[in-house]
Amino acid sequence: MKFASLCYIAALAPLLSSACLLPEERAGLPRKVPLLRRQSNGIAIGTGDRYSGGTIAPRGVGSQTVTLTSLLNVDEIASGLKGLASIYGISTFTTPYTTYNGATISNGKVGGNGTCNNAYRVYLNSSIHARERGASDGLLFFIGDLLYANKNNTALSTGIVFIPLSNPDGVAYDQSSNSCWRKNRNPASSGGSASSIGVDLNRNFDFIWDLTWWASSVRSEVASTSPSSEVFHGTAAFSEPETKSIKWVMDTFSKSKTSTMNFLNSAYNSVRGILSDTPGTNGRYGEYTPAAENTDNIKAATRIGSAMSTTAARTYSVILAAGLYPTSGASDDYSYSRHFADTSKNLIHGYTVEFGFGNSAASCPFYPTQAQHNSNIKEIGAGFMELLLAAAEIGLGKTTAC
Numbered sequence: 001m002k003f004a005s006l007c008y009i010a011a012l013a014p015l016l017s018s019a020c021l022l023p024e025e026r027a028g029l030p031r032k033v034p035l036l037r038r039q040s041n042g043i044a045i046g047t048g049d050r051y052s053g054g055t056i057a058p059r060g061v062g063s064q065t066v067t068l069t070s071l072l073n074v075d076e077i078a079s080g081l082k083g084l085a086s087i088y089g090i091s092t093f094t095t096p097y098t099t100y101n102g103a104t105i106s107n108g109k110v111g112g113n114g115t116c117n118n119a120y121r122v123y124l125n126s127s128i129h130a131r132e133r134g135a136s137d138g139l140l141f142f143i144g145d146l147l148y149a150n151k152n153n154t155a156l157s158t159g160i161v162f163i164p165l166s167n168p169d170g171v172a173y174d175q176s177s178n179s180c181w182r183k184n185r186n187p188a189s190s191g192g193s194a195s196s197i198g199v200d201l202n203r204n205f206d207f208i209w210d211l212t213w214w215a216s217s218v219r220s221e222v223a224s225t226s227p228s229s230e231v232f233h234g235t236a237a238f239s240e241p242e243t244k245s246i247k248w249v250m251d252t253f254s255k256s257k258t259s260t261m262n263f264l265n266s267a268y269n270s271v272r273g274i275l276s277d278t279p280g281t282n283g284r285y286g287e288y289t290p291a292a293e294n295t296d297n298i299k300a301a302t303r304i305g306s307a308m309s310t311t312a313a314r315t316y317s318v319i320l321a322a323g324l325y326p327t328s329g330a331s332d333d334y335s336y337s338r339h340f341a342d343t344s345k346n347l348i349h350g351y352t353v354e355f356g357f358g359n360s361a362a363s364c365p366f367y368p369t370q371a372q373h374n375s376n377i378k379e380i381g382a383g384f385m386e387l388l389l390a391a392a393e394i395g396l397g398k399t400t401a402c
Helices: 074-088 135-149 168-177 241-252 291-309 331-341 370-394
Strands: 006-014 091-098 104-110 122-126 160-163 348-355
Touching (some): 135 160, 241 331, 331 348
Parallel strands (some): 006 122, 006 348
Antiparallel strands (some): 091 104
């Protein structure tokens, strides 16, 4: 991976024994609704607006000694993004799509060495699953701390585009109901059942989205065609405004790339495998993944995991996403597959950071305690910083080329 165009961190999510899915959800069973739905013994959700309508910029634990006592509410996330713009002059923008409840998807961009969209090489997205609390906080605080300190331009030279809240409807509902809600709030396929509302956004990307076409029998956590499932993949790839928005950002902050490899090339049918990196040599197949890209991918991922492990004395593992459990329609797979499917697309290296270790005492294990939340925020910031430094070290391409 040359980080020639973009490095993508997808869907920050708490790390549990079964990661983003609960045991019953991995088994294809309905999610167990907490008895005390409106009570949560995790860290409290903030009230009011600590950023005063965007006149104050967020700061996390990386630039000050502070104990965080509450999560950001949905309005504060929006206010915090405005605060970064008003205090530091960063650019913000919205995607052209609105959610079922009418929310817009707000983004920010910071740093970079050029004057055009091609100068941005790192894309950070959080809160794709509504119940995974603290993800938006971690991203917003990291950007705030980075801008506050701004002593080392190496990290900012990468150019960062970020979405602090990619599932606003789902997060707003989860915060108001304490129902361990995962999906968005699109009711189109629910058939009137409240428990069947929503689409799993991290199964809605155009990478093996039609799972039954690729494999007639798949494990329950891969994805589902049933609206009642926590991994319901929607009615079509990119059927949801939230995933359309993420794709739109990838397309907008793009850079053309020439490649001779295309994983949809039918000439390679039945001959795919880990062989030469030179396609067509003696009938060999060499699309996915080229050795040089794989080496750099592992190097950067290892740095992220190591930084997170040394921050709060909790050990993180670095593995292939499929090693956790296979998925279809996932954002990290989609982001990396783009340049194989269409050689005009930029090369994107996708990572998913699963943070935290779960709260067994909470009504939902994705709701951290105050102590866990503070450790999570430190680890997220450390991981992000190593991502930026690794990207700058390995090579970002011509960041001023449009």
